[in-house]
Amino acid sequence: MTDRPLDFGDRADLEHLRRDFRAWLAGNPLPERGADEPAAVHLHRWHRMLHSGRWVGLDVPESYGGRGLTSLHQVAVSDELGARGAPGVPRIGYLAHVLLEFGSEEQRRRLLPRMLAGDDTWCQGFSEPGAGSDLAGLSTRADRAPEGRYIVNGQKLWTSYAQHSDLCLLLARTGDAASPHASLSAFVLPLDRPGVTVRPLRAANGDDEFCELFLDDVRLTESERIGAEGDGWALAMTTVAYERNALDTGHLPKYGRLVERLRRHAHERRGRLPDGLRSEIGRCVVDYQVLVAHARRRTAERLAGKTAGAESSVDKLLMTRAEQRLYETALKVFPEELHGEGGDVFGDYLYSRAASVYGGTSQIQRNIIAKRLLRLPAADRRD
Ligand SMILES: Cc1cc2nc3c(=O)[nH]c(=O)nc-3n(C[C@H](O)[C@H](O)[C@H](O)COP(=O)(O)OP(=O)(O)OC[C@H]3O[C@@H](n4cnc5c(N)ncnc54)[C@H](O)[C@@H]3O)c2cc1C
Structure with a gap:
């Protein structure tokens, strides 16, 4: 299992970018979080550091403060961050896309460079x-x-x-x-x-x-x-479609590390692990592999110029299922982490519960898939 699940190693320019970024990261590690520093403030410092190295907004045109590369380059940077266990670039990617699609030229020039630099949060x-x-x-x-x-x-x-x-x-x-x-x-x-x-x-x-x-x-x-x-609804739907498609968050390598830890544990405890737990770990491995295959396909689509749409609801459901099952299983396998001893599993478990709510609930994602992708008739409301 690779710790860089979105490594499209067959492209020389991406390989160069990854190498440059790794070299930059070696000299610019994640700063330590101050004792009373809110997580958002700490992340903001990190955002500014990444921007100083030109690692934010890779797929945003240069005239708006980006690097004019592709979403694949942005995904590669997030993949490298995730592989190191570092937090991703704060989630501005989806807001930048929305300004690119809906903002006037004046708004793009005024707002985007400041957004990418972290001058405006x-x-x-x-x-x-x-x-x-x-x-x-x-x-x-x-x-x-x-x-x-x-x-x-x-x-x-x-x-x-x-x-x-x-x-x-x-x-x-x-x-x-x-x-x-x-x-x-x-x-x-x-x-x-x-x-x-x-x-x-x-x-x-x-x-x-x-x-x-x-x-x-x-x-x-x-x-x-x-x-x-009157454009507000279209803008809101575009915003959530990018938000639900979380390719550029660096989450996949993070899941991958935990899946690998579970897999190793199951291997070492062969015969001493309850059957139920073993099959739950198996499901986590399968969820993760499905998610990676799916994310790679989505990345290729994005590269071909496809913008985010209703299919993002499928991404969101897959991500939610994989994340919630993974942390539930991890807490059963490593109960000592319930109290935050020796890892972040408990904190991540708590946050994973929100995955089926933020960005639109899982029920709403299923409604969107039924209506807009499968074109199923609306439910009969006569009862
Ligand atoms: C961690 C987190 C961060 C968030 N950040 C933001 C943010 O920055 N900005 C922002 O604007 N919002 C944010 N939200 C809010 C989020 O978008 C809403 O919570 C979400 O859209 C659900 O709305 P609601 O809480 O009002 O629940 P409701 O809409 O009241 O839903 C309650 C329940 O009814 C179900 N339900 C409702 N309608 C239907 C239907 N038609 N068919 C089937 N089931 C239905 C829902 O699935 C849910 O289970 C955040 C939420 C979370 C958890």
């Missing part, structure tokens, strides 16, 4: 207390005001890392709620704008990743709208 303000799966039903309004302005009122929920962010990709209703999908628009909201209140929430694992965002008479300008009025 971003969060995503889609979900609300009454609108998660039913995102099109959201209530936050951006009403037209004189002089090309908007006044925004509403509340967002589960906004990850808003307390450490400068800008928020905000989804709000600009038109008539009777046409829920057609009346949404997207904005880039500076979080220091008067009327914005960010309140962090403490999760069960002790992290304060989530925030509530309160928006009271917040003023935005037309130039802060991304895309045309």
Whole structure:
């Protein structure tokens, strides 16, 4: 089992890139996290270091601060990071794609270089207390005001890392709620704008990743709208399609290392491992191999110019299943790690529980696959 599952070793330019990156990493290791330093701040320092070596935004055109290479190059960098157990580049890849697809030329030139450099950190303000799966039903309004302005009122929920962010990709209703999908628009909201209140929430694992965002008479300008009025739904669906397709996160090598550890354990304990546990480890190995084969195919598709779409729901389901089964099994096999002794398995196990919720729940992914990929008829709702 390779520790670089997305190594397409047959291409010389990729091999050179990997070699250069490994040499850079040898001289620029992940900085140590300060005793009281929030994880997001530590990752932000790492992001800036990677950017100083030009290892962020490899697939973004040079005119917007990237390197003008392909998504395969970006995937190779994440693969190398994952192989070293280092955190990936903060997940800006999907936001960069959305700005490339929907932003005006002026917005791309102004926002992308700062996003890639980590000069501006971003969060995503889609979900609300009454609108998660039913995102099109959201209530936050951006009403037209004189002089090309908007006044925004509403509340967002589960906004990850808003307390450490400068800008928020905000989804709000600009038109008539009777046409829920057609009346949404997207904005880039500076979080220091008067009327914005960010309140962090403490999760069960002790992290304060989530925030509530309160928006009271917040003023935005037309130039802060991304895309045309009414483009919000298409923009949101593009955002989540890239988010659900997690090729460039460096997760695969991380899973691969744990799968290998389980496999070795099963081998060493042959005959002394309960049958149930042995077959669970077998399933983890199969899940992982399926995920790798699938990710390689998806990478090739991306290279051929295919943009992310409804197939990302398949990626998200496969990733969720593999990740949740892997950490559940690992905790049964290495129960000492339940208390965080000798590894991060317990923390990763806790976070894996959220995989079937964030970026759209597993039920919603199945609905998308049924409707948009399999074209199955909608359920009969007469009962
Ligand atoms: C770790 C994490 C990070 C997140 N970060 C962000 C963020 O940065 N920005 C952001 O905007 N949001 C974020 N979210 C929110 C996330 O997108 C929502 O939690 C998710 O979309 C589900 O919405 P909900 O929580 O309102 O659940 P609900 O939509 O209320 O769903 C409750 C249950 O009902 C089921 N359900 C609902 N509708 C259907 C249906 N039509 N068919 C079948 N089942 C259905 C769901 O599957 C779920 O099991 C984050 C969530 C998590 C867990």
